[in-house]
Amino acid sequence: MPTKTLFALGLLAGGALALAAPAARIKIDTDRVIGEVHPHLFGNFAEHLGRCIYGGIFEENSPLADASGFRKDVMEAARGLGVTLLRWPGGNFASGYNWKDGIGPRDQRPVRPEHAWGDLESNRFGTDEFLLYCERLGVEPYICINAGLGSIEDARNWVEYCNESRDTAWARLRRRNGRDRPWGVKYWGLGNEIDGPWQLGHKNAEDYSKFALEAAKAMRRADESIKLIASGSSNFGRGADWIGWNRTVLERLRTEIDYISLHTYIGNRENNFERFLAVSRDIDERIEVVEGLIRAARSGLPSARPIHIAFDEWNVWYRARGGSEFDTGRTRLEEIYNFEDALAMGMFLNSFIRHAHIVKMANLAQLVNVIAPIFTNREGLFLQTIYFPLAEYARQRGNLALDALVQSPEYKPDGGRPLGCLDVSVTHNPQARQVFVNVLNKSEKMDIATRLACVEGKLSSAVEVWELNHPDLKATHTFGKDRVVRPRERKINAALSGNGFEYTFPAHSLTILRLTVD
Numbered sequence: 350m351p352t353k354t355l356f357a358l359g360l361l362a363g364g365a366l367a368l369a370a371p372a373a374r375i376k377i378d379t380d381r382v383i384g385e386v387h388p389h390l391f392g393n394f395a396e397h398l399g400r401c402i403y404g405g406i407f408e409e410n411s412p413l414a415d416a417s418g419f420r421k422d423v424m425e426a427a428r429g430l431g432v433t434l435l436r437w438p439g440g441n442f443a444s445g446y447n448w449k450d451g452i453g454p455r456d457q458r459p460v461r462p463e464h465a466w467g468d469l470e471s472n473r474f475g476t477d478e479f480l481l482y483c484e485r486l487g488v489e490p491y492i493c494i495n496a497g498l499g500s501i502e503d504a505r506n507w508v509e510y511c512n513e514s515r516d517t518a519w520a521r522l523r524r525r526n527g528r529d530r531p532w533g534v535k536y537w538g539l540g541n542e543i544d545g546p547w548q549l550g551h552k553n554a555e556d557y558s559k560f561a562l563e564a565a566k567a568m569r570r571a572d573e574s575i576k577l578i579a580s581g582s583s584n585f586g587r588g589a590d591w592i593g594w595n596r597t598v599l600e601r602l603r604t605e606i607d608y609i610s611l612h613t614y615i616g617n618r619e620n621n622f623e624r625f626l627a628v629s630r631d632i633d634e635r636i637e638v639v640e641g642l643i644r645a646a647r648s649g650l651p652s653a654r655p656i657h658i659a660f661d662e663w664n665v666w667y668r669a670r671g672g673s674e675f676d677t678g679r680t681r682l683e684e685i686y687n688f689e690d691a692l693a694m695g696m697f698l699n700s701f702i703r704h705a706h707i708v709k710m711a712n713l714a715q716l717v718n719v720i721a722p723i724f725t726n727r728e729g730l731f732l733q734t735i736y737f738p739l740a741e742y743a744r745q746r747g748n749l750a751l752d753a754l755v756q757s758p759e760y761k762p763d764g765g766r767p768l769g770c771l772d773v774s775v776t777h778n779p780q781a782r783q784v785f786v787n788v789l790n791k792s793e794k795m796d797i798a799t800r801l802a803c804v805e806g807k808l809s810s811a812v813e814v815w816e817l818n819h820p821d822l823k824a825t826h827t828f829g830k831d832r833v834v835r836p837r838e839r840k841i842n843a844a845l846s847g848n849g850f851e852y853t854f855p856a857h858s859l860t861i862l863r864l865t866v867d
């Protein structure tokens with residue numbers, strides 16, 4: 350049973366939780382706006398990998414698919430997730446992909462060996478299928494070019510094929526393939542994880558920057574309205590110079606790009622809950638370091654285009670990994686998520702929201718089957734534990750992120766610097782007069798009594814509570830049994846004192862309090 354607390358907690362010592370004073374406190378000021386919670390923070394990602402596309406999004410001749418071969422049940426689940434933007438075709442796959450293989454009559458498309466994941470690629474799902482899927486789903490497409498083995502000319506032609514309205518050869522080909530109007534693809538990634546030695550066509554930062562600069566120029570000549578995402582660092586913690594990579598890329602590409610990407614996957618191999626969720630500190634730090642590099646690169650160029658961070662791959666991923674990076678044949682990255690992984694969704698999203706001024710895009714990797722919240726077989730699907738926090742946070746898209754004051758008991762996850770047990774983000778919807786307080790209690794054992802108070806506006810006592818909690822951190826879902834880890838929603842009448850109230854956040858839980866502030 351969790352320890353009940355605590356308005357007199359002491360300090361956390363020696364890696365374990367000890368008690369800290371004062372009591373936890375969250376002070377909300379609707380004037381302290383960080384930035385808009387951009388709808389694209391709820392982006393997602395679909396790669397040609399395992400059963401993400403084939404058997405996930407797309408299953409021709411399935412009774413569950415529509416006439417285009419799109420799985421209707423997956424589409425409905427994706428809608429429920431609040432997805433706003435979809436990245437494609439990879440991932441590592443992108444660095445060996447020839448987009449021209451994936452257009453035209455399906456039966457005439459070539460089958461190719463695929464060298465990122467060691468599969469065969471039928472090419473039956475290609476550019477037009479992807480863009481139609483996005484249109485049906487009502488999400489913004491985001492295409493990642495092949496900056497590994499691919500050419501600048503191919504990248505440029507891809508933009509023309511998708512976006513050209515005049516009567517050019519590539520536009521004519523698109524029309525012949527059934528699409529008259531341009532698709533109008535706005536977001537283009539200048540390659541994937543090119544800093545990683547595992548990547549086909551891996552380059553050093555200088556060589557990548559030269560390639561990306563020329564690709565950007567050529568692609569913008571095909572459509573000057575596109576937004577470009579540079580391949581930032583993905584290679585953390587392996588002795589890689591991730592700061593150096595980002596610095597070089599930003600300096601060389603600062604006049605051309607709109608975003609720099611970051612990727613992070615986390616895991617709990619050592620089975621230490623509190624350390625697992627302490628990664629928030631690294632995520633915050635990576636964002637802040639890259640923000641600093643962006644500012645440095647742009648200093649002295651006041652009129653240069655703004656550059657933001659696209660956290661375009663993030664998730665928990667450690668069980669369904671092979672012995673080496675690409676030894677994934679056995680698992681196809683079919684990670685089965687548990688309750689503590691669902692809590693990690695709150696950790697990531699809180700960090701993105703706390704940095705809403707600079708993180709303007711984030712893509713959960715991935716949408717279905719492959720490290721994903723939706724899991725299918727031929728007969729149907731189930732929703733993984735991570736689905737529910739993702740769907741709930743997505744309701745805050747477009748809100749204003751607020752810089753709240755948070756004081757909470759602390760712990761020392763790695764015996765070093767103390768870290769707050771409460772991981773918090775706050776957003777405000779002024780039109781609806783609602784404030785959302787997102788609170789992850791990272792303590793495994795301790796309930797934390799907290800005073801919440803508003804500086805501005807009059808707080809109503811009517812509070813809506815969304816809570817994700819479960820006694821078993823390792824609880825999972827499967828087919829026919831996906832109601833184990835579900836949120837509990839209720840309305841409470843808070844006992845107001847001053848312009849605030851007290852609320853106890855249970856141990857190892859994720860809570861979203863919806864307040865009304867007039």
Ligand code: AHR
Pocket residue numbers: 396439440441442541542662714715
């Ligand atoms: O999402 C799975 C893989 O992880 C992606 O293909 C790659 O970009 C990353 O290493």
